[in-house]
Amino acid sequence: MNPVHLQTLLAIVDEGSFEYAAATLGVSPSAVSQRIKALERHVGRVLVRRTGRTTATEAGEILVQAARRMALLQDETNAQLSGRLERVPLSVAVNADSLATWFRPVLADVAAFGNATLRLRIEDESHTLALLRRGDVLGAITREATPVSGCQATALGSMYYRAVATPQLREAYTFDGEIDWAHLPALRFGPNDTLQDVDLQGRLDAAVRRRRVISQIPSSEGFLEAARAGLGWALVPELQASPLLESGELVALDDTVAEVALYWQCWRLESELLEKLSQAVTKAAGVVPDSGMAQGF
Structure with missing residues (x-):
């Protein structure tokens, strides 16, 4: 599967249109359209809904997840090779109440990483997991204890x-x-x-x-x-x-x-930054490491 085509699919989903994706990638909208058509021919499925804001179909969501995983690992590698001059985007879904209260120390921790940016999606804790399933984010604060396929879950405590x-x-x-x-x-x-x-x-x-x-x-x-x-x-x-x-x-x-009750769910992936982000989230929530118990907020 062509990684450039996957990168293009990810840009379309993130930007919401072929035109904005083209501007982000520095190519023409026609080139974006050709790449997606080639990817759809390769997998034999329609991957994006082209009405209104462009979104991934169910088949497209599977590829978006794969594309975002690849992008995270590639960005981490590039940051290491460039002496941490490049920044790796970390996308997280969080509910507004958490962001306004206990989650705030995570912002300082990510700033201290020195090689990451944070892209937050604000959503009710009952719906953040949908963003994780679609591959829109790599981690989510959620009410759901059961891990999404390919993810791991950690109990944070209760608000x-x-x-x-x-x-x-x-x-x-x-x-x-x-x-x-x-x-x-x-x-x-x-x-x-x-x-x-x-x-x-x-x-x-x-x-x-x-x-x-x-x-x-x-x-x-x-x-x-x-x-x-x-x-x-x-x-x-x-x-x-x-x-x-x-x-x-x-x-x-x-x-x-x-x-x-809240849980942190994130991809099960060998990523130093994702591991550090998970540690920052659990520390902010007051979780006792390895005890399986949460002190609460």
Whole structure:
């Protein structure tokens, strides 16, 4: 299989179009198209969907995974040969709450590598694994404990969430000592954010949950600010909620604590940088090496 054709496929998936891939590779769009057609003829499968943003088909995803593995090893080799003057891109899928809290030391660790860059994809922890399966990233923070084929999984511990709101908002929607969950305005990070729905299953039936007043705030920092502003109630990581609960700026709506177990999944590959990245992630999460136990966040 022609490595140039695989590199071209990877560029198309990363850039989202034949034209942008051509600009990245320094060739014409026609050359990109010819390379992909040649690769598709070679494997006998359609590899990319050409409508809207260009994406890989199921067969294409298999080749994207192979291409990204090859690219990582080649970039590492080039960096070593050039005296670490070149930078190796490390692509990781991470949920916004982790990035805003415990994951931050990883940024400093990667900076200290001296020969790597970090390309983060922000996605809900229930959906990050899809990016790993497609070959879009080499590692992911996920809820899934079962390793994806060709990958390894490490337990990181759990994040804990509290249902919080401003005192004024809670008072406005409390009647006879009971919170009116059906009408209490709510906050959601994005369309894939299902944690709140799970939390409400014991309080409201599905039909009522769908009719709720919900504001969507796709930023961890903005999400917290929206809760502080009284725009709605929210499930907030204890790491962020604790100081606001102590100050009285926010109040807990009940004693329930939602637990989300997290795992680090990455390719099973002989790569020094990938190993160092995995160590940085597990260190940041507080995992005790070789014990199989996590201290939590």
